[in-house]
Amino acid sequence: MGILLKWGIAGVGMITHDFLTAMGTLPADQHKVVAIAGKDLDRVHRLATLHKIGTAYEGYESLARDDSIVFVSVLNLQHYEITKLMLENGKHVLCEKPMGMTYKQTKSLVDLAREKKLFLLEGMWSRFFPAYDALDQHISSGGLGDIYHISIQFGVEINDIERNLMKDLGGGAVLDLGLYMLQLVQYIYKDPPTDMVCTGHISKAGVDESISCALKYKEGRTATLSAHTRANMTNKAEIVGTKGAVA
Amino acid sequence: MGILLKWGIAGVGMITHDFLTAMGTLPADQHKVVAIAGKDLDRVHRLATLHKIGTAYEGYESLARDDSIVFVSVLNLQHYEITKLMLENGKHVLCEKPMGMTYKQTKSLVDLAREKKLFLLEGMWSRFFPAYDALDQHISSGGLGDIYHISIQFGVEINDIERNLMKDLGGGAVLDLGLYMLQLVQYIYKDPPTDMVCTGHISKAGVDESISCALKYKEGRTATLSAHTRANMTNKAEIVGTKGAVA
Numbered sequence: 158m159g160i161l162l163k164w165g166i167a168g169v170g171m172i173t174h175d176f177l178t179a180m181g182t183l184p185a186d187q188h189k190v191v192a193i194a195g196k197d198l199d200r201v202h203r204l205a206t207l208h209k210i211g212t213a214y215e216g217y218e219s220l221a222r223d224d225s226i227v228f229v230s231v232l233n234l235q236h237y238e239i240t241k242l243m244l245e246n247g248k249h250v251l252c253e254k255p256m257g258m259t260y261k262q263t264k265s266l267v268d269l270a271r272e273k274k275l276f277l278l279e280g281m282w283s284r285f286f287p288a289y290d291a292l293d294q295h296i297s298s299g300g301l302g303d304i305y306h307i308s309i310q311f312g313v314e315i316n317d318i319e320r321n322l323m324k325d326l327g328g329g330a331v332l333d334l335g336l337y338m339l340q341l342v343q344y345i346y347k348d349p350p351t352d353m354v355c356t357g358h359i360s361k362a363g364v365d366e367s368i369s370c371a372l373k374y375k376e377g378r379t380a381t382l383s384a385h386t387r388a389n390m391t392n393k394a395e396i397v398g399t400k401g402a403v404a
Numbered sequence: 405m406g407i408l409l410k411w412g413i414a415g416v417g418m419i420t421h422d423f424l425t426a427m428g429t430l431p432a433d434q435h436k437v438v439a440i441a442g443k444d445l446d447r448v449h450r451l452a453t454l455h456k457i458g459t460a461y462e463g464y465e466s467l468a469r470d471d472s473i474v475f476v477s478v479l480n481l482q483h484y485e486i487t488k489l490m491l492e493n494g495k496h497v498l499c500e501k502p503m504g505m506t507y508k509q510t511k512s513l514v515d516l517a518r519e520k521k522l523f524l525l526e527g528m529w530s531r532f533f534p535a536y537d538a539l540d541q542h543i544s545s546g547g548l549g550d551i552y553h554i555s556i557q558f559g560v561e562i563n564d565i566e567r568n569l570m571k572d573l574g575g576g577a578v579l580d581l582g583l584y585m586l587q588l589v590q591y592i593y594k595d596p597p598t599d600m601v602c603t604g605h606i607s608k609a610g611v612d613e614s615i616s617c618a619l620k621y622k623e624g625r626t627a628t629l630s631a632h633t634r635a636n637m638t639n640k641a642e643i644v645g646t647k648g649a650v651a
Contacts, residue, residue, distance in 0.1 A: 305614070305635035308557055308628070312644065354601035356620040367552070369618035369626040373603040379616040381555070381628035388552035390644050391651075397559065397637050404638075 159187045165225035165248075167217050167239050169195035169204055172253060173230040177208040194220035195231075221246040226276075229253060233332055237262040240277070244269045249276035255332045281340050289344065292396075292403065296345065301398030307345060307380040308397070309338040312390030316366060329365040330357065334384035341394055342372065342380045350374050406434045412472035412495075414464050414486050416442035416451055419500060420477040424455040441467035442478075468493040473523075476500060480579055484509040487524075491516045496523035502579045528587050536591065539643075539650065543592065548645030554592060554627040555644070556585040559637030563613060576612040577604065581631035588641055589619065589627045597621050 504510035
């Protein structure tokens with residue numbers, strides 16, 4: 158028997174709906190969604206009804222005074238502000254990726270959570286796939302030998318989705334796709350890169366629609382990453398070592 | 405019935421032997437090797453005997469005065485000098501890749517050949533694979549839609565081969581492996597890149613043992629290239645378009 162975690166939800170987008178649906182599959186004595194908050198009260202009420210959530214708030218101030226763990230699922234550009242509000246009010250937070258729009262924003266949230274001894278997690282869900290454990294075991298047991306290169310591509314045609322076209326909504330290839338690749342490279346190499354060079358395209362709306370990067374790590378290790386919002390790629394990571402490769 | 409081409413060979417390395425073996429499979433009334441030249445006279449004589457070549461020269465000056473087409477297969481660092489010598493003496497030349505060690509060297513050879521109306525070809529043999537014709541047809545017929553990304557990796561454990569370890573022999577990942585990748589990207593995109601950023605590792609001997617590049621082309625197109633001399637990669641090119649991908 159675990160502790161019952163009470164959740165408050167900040168945001169009413171598509172990911173919120175997916176999150177609530179997924180949470181509905183977990184044991185009711187472990188997770189309960191108690192409140193939902195958003196700027197668009199119609200959508201807040203619609204989701205509250207659909208997922209049987211008792212309390213609906215307009216805006217995020219009331220949720221911050223509630224006594225729940227908060228899932229922050231607002232637009233990218235607001236992640237920092239809402240997460241900060243929740244942490245300042247003593248809430249543990251699970252924030253959708255990207256946690257901040259800049260290194261500075263993200264670091265200040267991490268610092269704040271540490272200072273207040275609160276739990277703070279970015280919603281990098283792929284890290285929790287069983288495949289990551291299997292990969293880690295394969296690498297730890299020497300199955301790949303010395304790893305020298307990681308090649309990842311992640312391309313999805315999302316140029317027609319408004320959020321991804323709009324700079325002021327925090328869209329773009331780097332924040333939408335790029336960070337999934339970077340976290341995987343970091344998961345494997347552990348150390349930060351010693352060099353990283355990138356190039357790419359900016360759309361007419363001012364958002365990055367492609368990004369290609371070459372990374373250098375200690376001891377001869379390299380990586381290449383490519384994200385694109387104009388074409389569906391094969392969306393694959395390949396890890397190359399002296400004893401073999403996995404993709 | 406074609407014209408009989410008479411060949412002179414400059415160089416006595418492994419590729420020379422492979423080239424002579426391959427040429428031996430062609431009709432004798434189309435290609436005949438008439439002379440071979442090199443600095444190491446023992447090796448020149450050995451290859452001349454093995455491949456039944458009538459004339460053996462020490463050094464390249466005599467070959468330059470012969471009346472053959474010349475295959476330049478010396479060490480990378482000498483390609484420029486020997487090719488220049490042959491062109492200046494009115495020879496048509498097939499030169500092993502890389503034709504020059506720098507853009508400046510290569511351009512001056514191309515300019516010289518044009519000025520003298522001589523045939524000059526770099527031994528980029530992969531361009532002549534039937535797969536390239538098939539690829540070209542597939543792309544031309546719209547099979548891939550609009551191409552937005554090309555990802556290539558080429559890694560071969562050659563760090564233990566002396567030629568690749570020695571800077572003064574013109575070794576390294578870029579010249580040995582990198583140019584195969586770059587020529588393929590150029591074959592497909594046609595235009596030169598608008599941006600190209602690279603990173604990589606230099607070995608203790610001063611030779612590049614890895615290179616990773618991110619390239620940007622017009623109209624949203626990108627590419628990533630990786631070469632490594634410490635690990636065998638899956639050695640694959642993947643071309644991604646809006647209608648599909650080929651690898």
